[in-house]
Amino acid sequence: MTKTSMTTRRTLLKSAAAGGLLAASPLMGRFASAQSSAPIKIGFQQHSTGIGAAYGRWYGRTTEAAVKLINDGGGINGRPVEIVAEDDGTDPKRGAEVVEKFANQHNCDVAFGTLFSHVVYGSAPAAGEQKLPYFVVSEGHHVASGALNRYTLQPGITDVKSQVQAMAPYVAENLGKKVTMIFPDFAFGHDHRDFFTAAIEAQGGEVLEHIAIPPTETSFTKYFPKIPRDTEVIYHVMVGPAVLTFVKELGEFFGPSAPAIFGFIDSLEAVDMASPGLEFLEGTYFWEGNPRYAQADQTSHDKMFRAAVGVDDNGASLSDSKDVSTYAHMFGCWETLHVIKAGMEAAGYQGPEDRAKLIEAVEAMTDMPESDAHPQGPKLFNGKTHQVFGVQYISRVEKGKLVKVHTTSIEDTLYEDEVDYTTMSF
Amino acid sequence: MDFGPHLLLAILEGAVGAAVLALTALGLSLVFGVMRVVNVAHGEFFMVGAVVAWFVADTVAGHPALGFTAALIIAPVVAGLIAVLVDKLVLKQVEYDPEATIVGTIGVLYILQQTALMTYGPEPRPVEAPFSTRIPLPWFEWGENGFAMFYPWGLSITSYKLFVICAAAAVLVAFWLIMSRTRYGLIMRATQLDRETALAFGIPVSRVYSIVFGIGAGLAALAAVLIVPIQQAYYLMGAEPLLLSFIVVIIGGLGSVRGTVVAALLIGMSDGIISVFLSPTLSKIIATLLVALVLVFRPQGLFGTKAA
Amino acid sequence: MSISTKSFALHAGLIAVLFALGFLLPTYHQGNLARIMVLATYAVGYNVLFGYTGLLSLGHAMFFAAGMYGLGLAMHLGGLPPVPAFIIGLIAAAALSTIVALLALRTIGVAFMIVTLMFSQAVFLTILYLGTYTGGDEGFVIAQSSRQILGYDLTHPLTRYMAALFVFSAALLITARMMQASFGQVLIGVRENEERTTMLGYDVFRHKLASVIISGTISGAAGATYALLFGYVGATFGSVQYSIFPLLWVLLGGAGTTIGPLVGAVFMFYLIDYSSGLTNAYMLIAGVVLVLLTLFARAGLVGEIRKRWIAWLP
Structure with missing residues (x-):
């Protein structure tokens, strides 16, 4: 085109x-x-x-x-x-x-x-x-x-480094300090692995197990038994077409006795929260780059942005409520x-x-x-x-909707410079 | 999780994948065996099956089982008809020339993918399972207190996954019966063995080819309908079943239903079972190499009689 | 003119035309053609095995990737200059193709297809698995400043074009010469009738082994050149898709013709590039064109020309 x-x-x-x-x-x-x-x-x-x-x-x-x-x-x-x-x-x-x-x-x-x-x-x-x-x-x-x-x-x-490290204080304080991470076994997942592991350790927590899922995998249950029993928090992030299967199978695996679950919304970006099999997500937490559902304290800017792009209060297209946006x-x-x-x-x-x-x-x-x-x-x-x-947002699933529970400060997301591009020539 | 339950779970999950893979591969094996052509678009028929299933399930109101059942019938038929059309318009025209068929079916692959993208869209979409109850599984152990039964954390399967295994097994048995006990099966086997002789005996080989191509696509679509309640319908989902079923067909040995099933079990389960011991991606690498080595040292496949 | 003189004239003429195009084409197409020549080198390598020897591999991406990562890692992690890094790339591809050949050549036909496919898949997964060094799916960038040979800046459009032309010409001339030598004739003999070639007293296995190694090494050279000229090394180039591309280019251009791989690569590139200018649904156009080509030019573009008009075409 x-x-x-x-x-x-x-x-x-x-x-x-x-x-x-x-x-x-x-x-x-x-x-x-x-x-x-x-x-x-x-x-x-x-x-x-x-x-x-x-x-x-x-x-x-x-x-x-x-x-x-x-x-x-x-x-x-x-x-x-x-x-x-x-x-x-x-x-x-x-x-x-x-x-x-x-x-x-x-x-x-x-x-x-x-x-x-x-x-x-x-x-x-x-x-x-x-x-x-x-x-x-x-x-x-x-x-x-x-x-x-x-x-x-x-x-x-x-960038992912600042997003991930800004999550650690909230996770350690509110959800638990013993974390098991599940992430895709390629660069994006490795960024999560490296940056979050360091960040949670800085908060006095630890990652018990890193479970790297091979790319192009379409079935996940077989890897979940690697989750240690004493896990307090599951940290999950998944991308690609199989994200919904991943989240569904996570729910089926745990059944009624799940640890706290914290995920990156990438695992459900463009996926309807009302999809069958996602009921277990009730009460779990997500990082959101930008809250998908219009919040109680919605700013005029978000209202205007939503209207301009054509997204309703649930983060779906105004013309098709099943066409969920990549709002984050x-x-x-x-x-x-x-x-x-x-x-x-x-x-x-x-x-x-x-x-x-x-x-x-x-x-x-x-x-x-x-x-x-x-x-x-x-x-x-x-x-x-x-x-x-x-700033980054953390939301909790309440009645099938993502409700913002925490907003990080910008300071939480900062890290030391790794490069100075301005010294390079054009 | 303990070793035993972990292994059991890996086997059960592997069985679900293997069941669907066996069906898909059976379709390819039929086409490959009878017509001797490499159908690169086979995975796209799988995708068409899944996408049609979503459309049907989305249209039919009422209990999810209704839509699912309708999809079980409609999706294979749609995929089969498309395949018959492809056979008539493309494959017959090039007289099943192996190289022309590869390019031609790559063309068909692009066409089907783009059509799906334009009509269905880029998102993966779920089809609701007709039923899906989580069934916790017990485990037995000789402990200090003697024989004990308990429910390990996470050891479970859903009723729908069990259904997929049974349904695939039923289709496989039916297919085997048709091939070995009926006149249609005889005709297909005759065509497979020797095209010229079959022609001489008055078998309408051209029509048999069309039907075989249609059935092959239909089986792939059927497998896809079974899997969409677990995975989602997605316009690029055809690549993996294509590759895996190729591998299954060759490993199993051309034209062997038994070989196809065994190979599907081997390939569907191996990486899951190895991952009990090793990290997931390393397991996939090792499983891939192992399967390749099977072929290196047994080039005719597990159940093939002569070199392919 | 004898056939070998004619074919020499054809190849020399083609290279001369490509050389001239380097100065005549507008920047955009100059850049495209540089890229296409590197890809065509890959297809030339593939054609040695598929077109001439009759062995269909679905795993050539692993050789392309071996060359690419061999050079890329040597420069990126090892800090080597381009020429030694390029040699490492070639060695990596040659070594991998030797190992693969020794195992895969126990099989023929469809089993060979699947074995190469699976080895390639294992290589692809290994690249991802070793993400700490390879950058996984993201890959890595080779710094612009290090992409220089003898003071020539390979990131400059014309220099880059000429470097691509040099590599492509080398591959083209080597294969063309090879096919005229008795070695090449034996390969064609293997393709046409393996049993007869064996009976004639040729060591078929050795010839096939050499064919896989030459084919794999040329593919690796293409991979190393791509990384050097375009500055990016990534796992996508090791995926199944990139094993199917050279098959497609060779079939489109004409299997077993020396210039077919280039024609096929040019055709496919501009088919996508132009049809994507017409519509969003360009894959649909590409698909229809491929189907039409199968129907009306079954031997590929150059193959049809040879069949219909110019029988001596090499």
């Missing part, structure tokens, strides 16, 4: 055709002040097919909504934003090809949007070589670990686009020759207060590590 005309492009095309009518429209007036009215092109690397497709669909909807809002507000530096979406098939090789396509074929100003961390790793070298600013929305620790390059940034979503992650696209906007405005961005200026402008950012641009919560950007930090 080369140029999926999202709302923006369609509006623009219609506008162009309408000719005279346009001149009278308020939109045109706002764009008119710019030196160049050519659109700013943002390459959107989308997981439309492959294993990330469920996330890709919602990343697409969020992106569309954010761009509409930005354009309705006058675009960036007076220029409209155009999204050029390309499917990367959730494949790192295709990801790199798509980045080159953005740079050389579509002449995009920046690229953005990748979720799966192996695609980020695969694409980042291409972004660095093409000197194309590459804003990922992946929650991987890759950017902040220093493994990538100066052109790759993650300003719209927190997709806000990252929205916030990243607003960071790009703020960065381009601060840098006085005119075109590709200003790409380095754009990156410097983003690197200079620090506080990002909670607002319509940052509906998930307040954030703190670290220009040296190119990584944003922000």
Whole structure:
């Protein structure tokens, strides 16, 4: 899908055709002040097919909504934003090809949007070589670990290291200190293993057993007997198409006598909490990047974000209550686009020759207060590590809904810098 | 968990996987055995079965058992009809040329996957089981107080998982009876043994091929309907059953129902049982190598009579 | 002109055209073609075993990955410069293909398919299992600054293109030469009639063994080149999918033709690239085209040309 005309492009095309009518429209007036009215092109690397497709669909909807809002507000530096979406098939090789396509074929100003961390790793070298600013929305620790390059940034979503370590105090204090971790046996799972184990030990707790589930596994019960009897808390995180089976089988395994259960919502992202077999989750805890269910203390920003993307109070699509969103992650696209906007405005961005200026402008950012641009919560950007930090939520399942019980501070999520990208040349 | 109950659980779970795998592999074995073609799209027929099951279960109101039963009938038929169509439009046209069939069925694979993605969507969706009661299992032990029975933590299975094992066994037996006792079975076996002679004896080989291809797909779809209440229907779910059933068919020996069942048990259970002793991923690696070595030292498969 | 002169002219001409394209193509397509030539090298390696020797492997991704990780780990963890790292990649692929060959060649036909598939699957899982070193599914990036040979910056588009062309040409010429030599003729003999070749007094097993090793090592060279030129090493390249790709490219281009692998890889790349520009449902288009190709060009694109018009095509 080369140029999926999202709302923006369609509006623009219609506008162009309408000719005279346009001149009278308020939109045109706002764009008119710019030196160049050519659109700013943002390459959107989308997981439309492959294993990330469920996330890709919602990343697409969020992106569309954010761009509409930005354009309705006058675009960036007076220029409209155009999204050029390309499917990367959730494949790192295709990801790199798509980045080159953005740079050389579509002449995009920046690229953005990748979720799966192996695609980020695969694409980042291409972004660095093409000197194309590459804003990922992946929650991987890759950017902040220093493994990538100066052109790759993650300003719209927190990384797994900060998420995981921020959970440890709450888990140790409220659920128990003897933890058994169940996680997928690949890099994302290993991040959980390493960071949480260290964090819970810092709280005086311990991990009794690490159970790494092989990737592509579709049945899980056979591994659960490895859970030690004296486990007080199960910590689970699973990704991929088999997540529901995993959670269901966990419930069947324990039956009525389960320890406390704490999971990352990744285990149930895009899955309806009312699915058969999930009843046992009642009373268990989840990390949420952004609360899926509208909370009692819902902010106006979340309300506005929900409405704009088309998500109801239960986190499902307004048009289909069974189409559950990836609510804990997709806000990252929205916030990243607003960071790009703020960065381009601060840098006085005119075109590709200003790409380095754009990156410097983003690197200079620090506080990002909670607002319509940052509906998930307040954030703190670290220009040296190119990584944003922000509050995390812990929810409890009550009557089949996730109810927020704890909000971490940003300080809980901070860790020492592992890299200083600003010292690298462009 | 203690060693004994852990092993029992690994075996039970392995049996569920093996049951579904045996059915899927049986379909492939039939196609492979009779038509001698490598059907890369076999896993996609499995996926179609699961996806159709979801649509049927979603449409039929009332008790989940109603929708499930309807799916048991409708899904294999739909998958079978698609397969017959593929046979007529593609395979017959290339006269079952082995290499052309590979490319052609890769094409079919893309078409079915993309169609599923566009109509069904990228999310995995569950089908509710007609019944699913957790059954705790007892364990026996000679302890200090003599013979004792107790219920270890976590040792359990669901009634539905037991049903899957029984249902798959029933289908396997029925299939074996049809193949060995009926005229249809005779025709298929004759075609498998010698296509030319079968033609000379007036067997409509072309029609037999279509039917075989349809039944093969239908069996895969049936297996998928059985598994969707445990796993979910997902548009990329076809890859694993394809690979595993290929392995099962070759390990079991071409055209051997018995071999297929034994190989399905071997492959369905081995990694679970090894994981009682080792870490899960290491178990998978070892299980994979072991199965490969079986073939290295017995290239005709466990129950094959001649080199494949 | 004799057939060998003609085929030499064809290969020299092809390389000359590719060389010229390096300067003529717009940046985007130049980058694509560089990538395609590396993948085509992989397909050339695959074709040695499948197209010429008649052995269908479903596990070549393990050889590609052996080259890729051999080079990648040597550079990333060992800090070696590209040339020694590349040699380590080749050694890794050659060693793995020797081991696999010794075991898998006890089988033929479908059993060979499955054995290679399973060995490859075991290698793939091992890459994930050793995530501490390999980065698991995420893999790792090879620093841009270290991707230089003799002062040439391999991340520069034209240099990269020429490096890809160099590797591809080497693979193409080696295999073309090999197929004209008696060694290659024996391989074709094995494909056409193994028993007769044995009766003629050839050591079939040794020839097959050499064929697997050559095929695996060329595939490994492609993997090492990919890592070096594009800076990424990841487990996806060891997955089943990447074992099926070279089969597909070779079948599309024409099995047992020297230029078929390149044609197949170009065709498949641009089929996906262009159809994804037309519609979101590009896999549907790709699927339909593959089915049509089976129906109307069963011997593959180059294979059909050879069958219909130019019988001498190597």
